[in-house]
Amino acid sequence: MTEPVVPEQRRELHVVDVRSGSFHVHGSGDTSGFAGLRREVAMPGATSRPFGGWFDEAADALFERLHAADIDAVEYVVVDRGEMTMFVRREHLLAVGSILRDDERLRFEMCTGVSGVHYPHDAGKELHVVAHLLSLTHNRRMRVEVTCPDTDRHVPSLTSLWPSTNWHERETWDFFGIIFDGHPGLTRIMMPDDWPGHPQRKDYPLQGIDVEFKGATNAAPDTRRSYS
């Protein structure tokens, strides 16, 4: 049986993963039935209007400008737990960004940070880039999320709009391997220059190797039995 675990009031769901079994144990001959458990991981999907509060006003302003420019840039909008997320198509990220920053009804002057999330089972959208915007003028916050497939890890850099994203994007490149096109100097920032791999990706192990001490072996944390 498939039982999605999602918060209430979600109209659409965006399934990013399906988990089965319990305790991460498979093929043990367990007949208790737990091995048959199946659980969909669904992120909150598109929210329909009205969004409530100032969200509608801001969305109207953005969509009006995008419509005038004849760009279909926003995939969908999620309003969840009082936070607004715009899922923007990556090819139009800079167009959306410059409207969000410059339009007097929006005025998101500051980008407080960029980071990544890796959803290895979200086919074609394995890597997400998340930017948090802040409007000092209107005292509002908005999240902009862009996705890219793992096979083509390119996303336009926001540094030309918000110079503050410089180090944040370097960190996201370092940790997820997402290439920010147009970044003035996309180099590793946390890991050493010659480090292989991108550590925050889900396929990168936490420790990777078992530790042996005085004859006893301690399994690497990512291979241990786990609950979720």
Added chain:
Amino acid sequence: MSTGYETTEGRVHTVIGGDWDSVRGAAEGEKERVVVNMGPQHPSTHGVLRMILELEGETVTEARGAIGYLHTGIEKTMEYRTWTQGVTLVTRMDYLTQFFNETAYCMSVERLLGIEDQIPERAKVIRVMMLELNRLNSHLVALGTGGMELGALTAMTNGFRDRELLLDLFEGITGLRMNNAYIRPGGVANDLPEGMERKIAETMTQLKRNLQDNANMLIDNPIWVRRNEGTGYLPLTACVALGITGPLLRATGLPWDLRKTQPYLDYETYEFDVPTETAADNYARFLIRVREMDESIKIVEQCLDRLRPGAVMVEDKRIAWPAQLQVGGDGQGNSLEHIRHIMGTSMEALIHHFKLVTEGFTVPVGQAYVPIESPKGEIGAHVVSDGGTKPYRVHFRDPSFNNLQAIPTLCEGGMVADVIASVASIDPVMGGVDR
């Protein structure tokens, strides 16, 4: 003896100290371009910050910051630990603002859990009090180490002396001086011990006097003023472009303090001012920190007035940590009463304790970002849950990480000695920057 090698742009000499004379002759008549590596092991770079400075005489023509020397993979490790265990990890990020890290993380988790309005009143007041005590602690270290780096050693000894008073309070309340893991999803780990309110009040009285002395020592001190005034200029436009928050932003005259502009934990009900300056230089940031400490004491005193008996953890038994912690003679641990209950009288309580402590609670799918005002600026945790008992992804927006991007703007064109003052005024803590 220096070593050197030929490049397409001429000979490059590597000088490691004390051997300047050996290259002086060699560089005669050639274009002199001196690149100095300051850090990552340098007493005035607040830990392991590395700066690459290009100098012309004593003027900095180019400055670049390099970080990552203290990267410990905390965010990755959190993905393999329960939501509650995450607190123990985030408290070690910026170790001078431990309660801010914990609160930012817990408030994001609470938003995901949908229990933001179920946090008991007493827990919220205790959180505000701990945050403001922590702000005092962080600013004292900022002024102390900043003073030491400019040669005012007494500022350092005084700052650390006063910080010790606060660490004593932390130890009395949480059992630990640093790395407290005190604020938990749903509330705080344990209630204030007997007599702690009086002790906090006494400490505040003493601190007021000490802070006044410290401020008097520096505010009109001609050396201090001349080192800081007019150096490290960072105007409002640069702050906005570079995402700079905290004292650096308020030193440009913008009263942007999330406690006022986007209040959380009922900050709107406390009476305090947001100090601002307009000079946007190192001295302005120093003044702001001094005055913010006075405001923090005001808030702590209001907290003491507001403390009423009550729970310090949400009622929901599926989330609330089952054990009350207690500070005993041998440190912090589960309260004896609780041990007696689960080991002696209730099997169900034991099962409940075991499940919640080993497996943890699940958090509904989604993402949240709840920023708060740390002593250094906006700190927030972008927390993503996949509905499991462990975070799917936690990313900390650390103010020091972001603010260090201002190094070139602050330092280029100034004297090399002003680099020290400017970096001190950013007040970075590399534990938070590198995570």
